[in-house]
Structure formats: C-alpha cells, structure tokens
Amino acid sequence: LREKFGLQDSIKFLFAKPGLDGILEPTFEGDAKGFMHNANICFSHPWMAKLYNSVDVHINSSSGESFGLPILESLSCGIPNIGPNFGAVPELILGTGGGIVAKIKNTIMTPLLSEISYVEEEDLAEGINMFYKDKDLRIKMSKNAVENTKFYDWKEVSKMWIALTEKVKQDKLVCNYNTGILGV
Numbered sequence: 001l002r003e004k005f006g007l008q009d010s011i012k013f014l015f016a017k018p019g020l021d022g023i024l025e026p027t028f029e030g031d032a033k034g035f036m037h038n039a040n041i042c043f044s045h046p047w048m049a050k051l052y053n054s055v056d057v058h059i060n061s062s063s064g065e066s067f068g069l070p071i072l073e074s075l076s077c078g079i080p081n082i083g084p085n086f087g088a089v090p091e092l093i094l095g096t097g098g099g100i101v102a103k104i105k106n107t108i109m110t111p112l113l114s115e116i117s118y119v120e121e122e123d124l125a126e127g128i129n130m131f132y133k134d135k136d137l138r139i140k141m142s143k144n145a146v147e148n149t150k151f152y153d154w155k156e157v158s159k160m161w162i163a164l165t166e167k168v169k170q171d172k173l174v175c176n177y178n179t180g181i182l183g184v
Helices: 046-053 069-076 089-096 121-133 136-151 154-171
Strands: 016-019 026-027 080-083 101-102 102-107 115-119
Touching: 016 101, 026 046, 046 069, 069 080, 069 136, 080 089, 080 121, 089 101, 089 136, 101 121, 115 121, 121 136, 136 154
Parallel strands: 080 101
Antiparallel strands: 016 026, 102 115
C-alpha cells in the first residue's frame, strides 16, 4: 500500500538496533545498523512513549488482535488510531473517541478456533488519507484519547479485578464455562 499510494517518504517501518549500552533501541528502515523489528522485542517504556509521540497517527492493521495493548498505549500518548474493526479494537478506538476503524474484508477461523480477520486495504488507506488531510480531526481525537484512556489505568483495572475475585470468593461461586458471564 505504501508504494501503491506513493507514501514511501511519509511511512517508515520500525526496525531495531543495539544502543551504545547494548540495549535494543528503535530505529527505522534505512539505518545500516538496524534490523527488522520483531514483535517479541520489547523496548523500554520511555522508548515506547518517544516512538508513539514521533507519529501523527498509529495504524494497526493486524490480522489477529486479542486486546490491542499497542493501540491503548498510543491512545494514552494522545495519538489518534486507525485499526481493524474486530476484537477489542473497536471498543478501544471508538470507545475513547480516539480514532476510526477500518472495514474487514474477510475473516477465517483457524483449526485452533481463533479468528484471523483481514482489513480492507482501501478503507485503511482512506482513513490514513482522512487523518493527514484533517489536522483538526487529529487534534480532536488526540484529546479524546488522552481523556478516555484513563479508564484503563492499571491502578483502576486492578481494583476491578480484586473486587471481582473477592465477590467470587465471598459468594463461593463455582466457575462453569457452560453458564453465566465469564464462566461465573
């Protein structure tokens, strides 16, 4: 898509390279010391914040996403998002008012009973184009994202999990995956 729409100068893919201290740091394609980024390579929190804040829009076109932590991280940095319309992604992006979702062109079920969904490339490209043409929209969605991701603060989420486990413990509920909500 990058080449098809002539965006080689605007879109760069993330690479990694060893820093002076030996710890991996992010770089972009074209760096002679860089190598392709692997999703299993973890950069430090400060590096991740710098990365997110170096872009105008975070684009996630993943074909399989359980929760979408990179989406939440970028939203909390005030970066508008474009992501696929499946899994938790719409809830994160649309629920925060921090971006738009791209249509899905097809979904397949794997033998392991997990879904793989493929984003519609043209819809994704239209979303990218919309954000680049409308700076006011990016600013509005940036403000929405920062404000509404506070709900996902670990301190708040952990309180909800503790409350749920205490309720289960007090009520002596038995987990049954055939009934109830979340098997409870």
